[in-house]
């Protein structure tokens with residue numbers, strides 16, 4: 303029997319059964335994880351991957367644990383890469399206790415929220431130059447961030463606008479008065495949710511990563527102008543490596559495969 | 568194999584996302600009857616569907632079908648499948664009409680429009696059915712309505728279950744997609760980046776020598792249920808809301824070639840079988856792995872779109888294990904899984920008639936010169952004019 307009395311160093315012990323405290327608040331219940339906000343002098347979050355009764359227990363345990371570990375590992379790699387030019391803003395990892403991951407809490411909106419509630423709200427063709435330039439900047443930030451990630455030898459695996467946050471951005475309602483602070487350039491783009499991320503040097507995998515992003519953008523934000531994607535790809539290419547060229551070429555093939563797929567039945 | 572229609576009329580009232588029918592001569596009639604012809608894969612079917620204005624219901628009057636079954640170890644080839652459809656489609660039209668209007672000397676006089684599958688599917692088989700549709704249109708002097716095959720599955724599913732706005736998992740021989748409606752399109756949120764789920768199962772069935780009768784997927788399911796089937800770890804490939812099956816297929820094929828227990832081995836006692844795997848093990852593990860991936864991306868789409876109803880359409884949807892897994896996931900989320908139903912899972916003529924009649928009632932006819940068919944026709948390419956353009960809210 304393991305002794306469960308509270309003691310000093312949790313990292314050296316078997317992790318206790320995960321038990322959210324009374325003062326924690328649930329901020330997101332997604333498909334495979336619950337995100338709890340933990341109050342304190344430094345606010346933290348616990349990302350709890352829960353077990354899925356529908357899948358085989360062996361598979362379930364493998365997936366929840368390996369994704370938790372992969373997420374922690376790659377977050378750390380993004381924060382402290384060997385080449386300091388490749389630093390990507392991601393939440394700081396505080397503790398890895400599969401299936402729970404403790405992270406720094408990020409104050410801000412997801413890019414999805416920011417787009418839908420602000421940038422794409424009543425966006426007309428060309429009259430709103432301010433929003434248009436903000437969109438352009440946002441696309442640049444996304445493109446160069448993904449470029450760095452790939453140069454680092456990682457893919458994200460789930461590049462969607464829900465998995466990017468803008469530090470310090472605020473909901474429309476709270477924002478009205480101080481409209482000058484609204485600009486994307488003032489908010490640092492931050493990448494989250496690395497559960498499907500992995501280390502890889504395959505151009506195919508990088509291309510699929512971009513393909514997922516491309517499809518997520520068009521299906522989630524049908525109003526997004528075509529130029530948004532183009533800007534992302536341009537900024538992606540500016541990253542140092544020739545590899546970007548190879549990846550974009552490969553992306554062409556991946557897209558074609560999608561369109562040409564034999565579909566019947 | 569002829570299926571008889573025994574299903575009663577379905578009210579369209581639960582479909583709150585549908586727009587009211589526009590004023591038009593056709594919509595002022597008490598009844599509207601359309602004929603639907605489907606033949607995009609190995610099944611050819613003809614359905615007669617009647618809309619009744621007074622109670623706003625749609626009813627399948629008949630829905631006969633024939634299936635082309637390839638010999639064991641082979642897939643169905645386009646040419647033979649086309650021949651099969653050509654050989655049967657006229658008789659099916661006749662049967663469908665007679666069944667729909669039993670005592671009528673001129674049953675075709677009831678038909679207001681002919682709906683046919685434009686794609687996606689295999690060229691030859693699609694073409695064979697389109698030729699039949701065009702001929703009937705000229706003969707009976709009624710308009711044509713081209714239908715996207717997948718939209719047919721979805722609309723029949725919505726009507727049969729009354730689920731107005733579900734997340735749709737479309738799983739068949741040639742397709743694997745997670746779909747949610749937004750802005751008059753069925754948008755594809757996730758899909759396979761290589762081969763379709765049904766294709767993966769069919770090819771695996773061939774490798775281990777399972778029969779195509781009634782379908783390879785059905786035989787894998789039976790094999791997987793055998794007692795003592797052990798779980799073998801396989802690759803698991805999910806990318807966001809997309810999935811990839813080809814690597815898994817290669818992996819199980821290799822396992823089948825290298826580690827499968829041979830019949831003789833088991834007869835000779837168990838001496839050296841410790842490292843061996845049975846067909847049942849492989850079928851079971853393959854299902855567990857592939858279906859977990861499908862359920863996972865469906866759940867992602869639900870969370871993404873803030874939706875809590877799921878509709879599974881397409882032939883692989885008949886698999887009981889997939890339904891069970893989906894049902895567990897959905898109930899854990901407090902949602903509902905629409906009941907499975909032959910009217911929208913397996914390809915048939917009535918589902919083409921169902922999507923077709925919606926289009927027809929909204930005046931969407933297809934000119935003769937536009938009745939060409941296409942092997943590639945993505946679900947999000949056709950405009951869903953009969954639904955409100957409301958968007959889902961993100962959570």
Ligand SMILES: Nc1ncnc2c1ncn2[C@@H]1O[C@H](COP(=O)(O)OP(=O)(O)O)[C@@H](O)[C@H]1O
Pocket residue numbers: 329330331332333334335336337347349393405406407408409412464465494495496497
């Ligand atoms: N470190 C964090 N700080 C603040 N909010 C977060 C943090 N991590 C996640 N969230 C919020 O929770 C949501 C879901 O988290 P995510 O890691 O993407 O898990 P899931 O696997 O459920 O998508 C995010 O979209 C974001 O709104």
Ligand SMILES: [Mg+2]
Pocket residue numbers: 332464465495
């Ligand atoms: Mg996420």
